[in-house]
Amino acid sequence: MSRLPAPRRGNRLLAGGLAALTATGGLIGFVSSASAGTPPAGPGNIEVFPSRDMVAIEGYTAQAGQTATLTVSRGGETVGTATGVVDGTGFMEWNHEATPRPGGGFDGCFTDVTPDIQAGDDVSVSFSGSPLVDGMKVSSAEVTGVTASEPAEGNVNTVTITGTYGPDTDLGRFAVEVVNPTMRDEGNIGERAIGWSPNEAAEPTQGYTVEGTAANGEFSVTFGGLSPSDQQLVFDGEKVALSWMADATAVEAQLGLTLAEYGLVGGGAPGCPPGPDGAEPPAGEFSVVWDNQAQATVTWASAAPVAGGEPVDGYSIEAIDQTADAAGAQRLSGYRVGPDATQVVLDGLDPGALYDIEVRSIVDGELGAPFALAGTASPTPPDGETDTTAPVLTSTPELNGTTAVLADSRTLTLSADEGTIYYTLDGSPVTTQPNGNVPSPTAKIYQEPIPITAADTAITIAVIDTAGNATHASGVVSPRPAAAAVAPTGSAVTSFAGAGPDAANPQGRVSLGWNPVPDATEYRVRVYLRTDATNTNTLQPERDVVVTGTTADVTGLPKSAPGQRWVFRVQSKTPAATTYSPLTTGVNVVLPGDDIGLDLAQFRTGDEFRISGSGTVPGATITVHRPNATGTGPVTTPIPGYPSATVGAVEAPANAGPWSIVLDPAPTTAPSQIWIKSSQGAVAGPFTVDVR
Incomplete structure (x- = not known):
């Protein structure tokens, strides 16, 4: 699987993996945690290419071999989902190059439909073997035009790229690039990618000049000083507006990166499902009950529109005479109804004819595939006999007809040995006649467990088989009361970042995760400052964090002073009470003042040993250590003789x-x-030495 050319980045990799020691000596691995709409914390990252509806993740080496689930949502509604196995380098991509799957189908594609990814969409990724959920929001910055000056002899030619951006775009995290590998091998430029950013000082260039502006939602970048051939290479290159949500400190990455490429077409990549505009109208399920030989009641379940696609305009319901005339033509009789209809009566049919019934959805004038027949087929009775056996209905919980039954799962599950199940929840009859065998206009086809959200929900049910036998039931169902709040289990630090160089504006972050509590609607993280000398934990209520999920970030933390550490305890709350649960056992973190990493550890036998990297606090002293006996951290003292x-x-x-x-x-x-x-407290490793 090939990867797209990477956008221009800095040349320093901060860390192959970060770690830090708690006060008790426990090692905490560096793993990021975020949520949809907020950027990853690194080292994993999400990159979205909205022009081609493509998404890539990289840096998730800790999740290698796990199944990643990708979700694209808009306004809280899911418009696209995909899954894929993260490779050994922590990489996976969707809607770039489909990979044939044994037995049919393709990997690397969205499920059912490729979403039309747009600015403002939330993109999130979760993993099968990890509580980690990372996310980002797609940026609005895009290239809208490219112009070139009239070619002339000499290095006097220009290419200008223009575009727009919205208030969501941080110009401190924005760049415009032209990518063309041929520029590196031919002409005077000598680079595969050239670019401009308003947040970077201009650097000396070779074979071209660059200047740009970005203000009031518009940008313009001009590459000048080009020869005619170099002008053509720049004009032919891929023009990209890059914008990202955060800068990484743990790795060199632009976190939550949107790469809006100019002139590319979206939709499904070869082998992948089409986009919403090219998707087939949705199909559902239907049932038929013959009122008499000339009339049939057809009921169907509303078809959910394709995610991100056009809504269902209506339905076509037809009775097709199975007997064709001499020319092969078959007579049709039916109706077209609006999108809210779920039942129609086909009348005036020929009592002597046999009919096939078809229900199809209509989207923008196009008919979808025929709906599938709902329910379970009845067994064929022996020759000469009539089926008079009523279907057997089973419900979970079991209905008793009068007294409210508690639904432990807050759903009502129905099943039948044959026939189609119909129900109503609004008090209306489920059949046109009491104990009848024709579904009423308000009857719904049962497809999946019915959510029970209100106390004393009345339900009326009928199961009707193809012979017209019917079984009726009714009852009252209530949801199980909410469970009492308890302290969450499994609370742990999933990642953290150092406080940074500015003591007046600390940027320390601790990310935590825990197991969900049944029925919990929110969780509160309480933060304490632990002083070992006095054996006291001082609550810092201004640092409390309240969330609805099972992860939280505590930010703005300063570096832990000598003899002090941060302690985090979590509580849950459910609808059973207005108060929080007891607290979890405290999780301790000695927060370093910085983050450090390594990009080179090269040992040249008989020559030199070069070790280099980066840190986030200028002036910090870096020392090199051997691993401890268990390999879980460094020994206390530096390697003798190493500066x-x-x-x-x-x-x-x-x-x-x-x-x-x-x-x-x-x-x-x-x-x-x-x-x-x-010397600021950060610890990183282990790193394998490259011996040559």
Whole structure:
């Protein structure tokens, strides 16, 4: 599976994996946690290509081999879903190149329909073996036009890219690029990608100049000083507006990245389902009850419109005479009804004819596939006998006709050995006659468990088979009362980030997760400052976080002072009471002042040992350590004879400063793995040494 050319990034990889030690010595792995509409925390990232309706994830090495579930939603409504197995590098993509699946179908595609991904859509990804949920919101920035000056001799030619952006776009996290690998191999430019960003100082360029503006929702970028051939290469290149939601500190990445490519067409990639505009009208289920030989009552379940597609305009219901005339023509008789209808009576039919009944949805004048027949087919009676056996209805919970029954799952499940199940919840009759065998106009076809949300919900049920035998039932059902709130189990830190260099504006973050509590509607994270010397935990109510899901981020935390640590405890709340549950046992974190990482550990035998990376706090001292006996962290003291390094000034866009350690000549033997520690508290590793 090939990947798209990556957008232009900085050349420093901050960390292959981050970790930090709690006060009790426990190791916490660096794993990000976010939710739809907020950017990932890294190292995993989501990249959306709305022009081609493509999504890619990368950096999820901790989830390698797990099944990722991708969801695209708009205004709270799901418009697209997909699944795929994360590869060994932490990468997966959808709607780029479909991969044939053994037994038919394709991997790398959305399910049923490819969504038309738009600005403002929420994109989230979850994993089968992890509580992690990452998300982002698609940006509005896009390229709207490309113009070129009239070609002329000399390096005087230009290409101008224009576009728009909305208030959601942070110009500090915005860039315009042209990608054309041929520019690197031919002409004077010498790079596969060139670009402009309003948040970066101009750098010297070769073979071209670049200048741009971005204000009041519009941008314009001009690449100039081009030869005629270079002008053509730039004009032919892929023009992309890049905008992202956050800058990573743990890895070099633009988190929650939207890449809006100019001039590309959306919809399904080859082998993948079409987009909403090309999708077939939806199909559903229907049933037929013959009132007499010349009249049939046809009932159907409303067909859900294709996600993101046009709504259902109506339904076509036809009786098709099975006998064709000499020319092969078959007589049709039927109706077309509006989108809210769920039943029609086909009358005036020939009593001597045999008919096939078809129900189809209509979308924008196009007929969909025939609906499937609902229910369970009745067994064929022996020759000469008539089926007089009524269907057997089963309900969970069991209805008793009068007293309210509690639905433990808050649903009512129905089944029958034959026939089609109909029901009403509004007090109206389920059949046209008491104990009859023709469904009423308000009857609904049972397709899935019925949600029971209100106390004393009255339900009327009828099961009707093809011979006209009917079984009736009724009852009153109430939902099970909400469970009492209890302290969540499994609370743990899923990731954290250092406080950063500005003590007056700390940026420390701790992300937590826990197991869901039955019926919980919200959770509260309580934050305490633990002082070991006095054995006290001081509640910091201003740092409380209330969420509805099972993850939370506590932000704005300063670095832990010596002898202090942060303690996090979680409570749940359910509709059973207005108060919160007891607290969980505390989760402890000694929050470092920084994040550090490594991008090179290269040992050249007989030459030198070069170790380099980045950190988020300038002036921090970096030391190199061997792994401890269990390999879960570093030993306390640095490797003897290894010098330390100092983190340099912070550089954009990574928001990190470089550091470097060089041992020249190289030591006699190379360590197989190393850890690095910062004087600001961060710990990272283990890292495998590249021995040459």
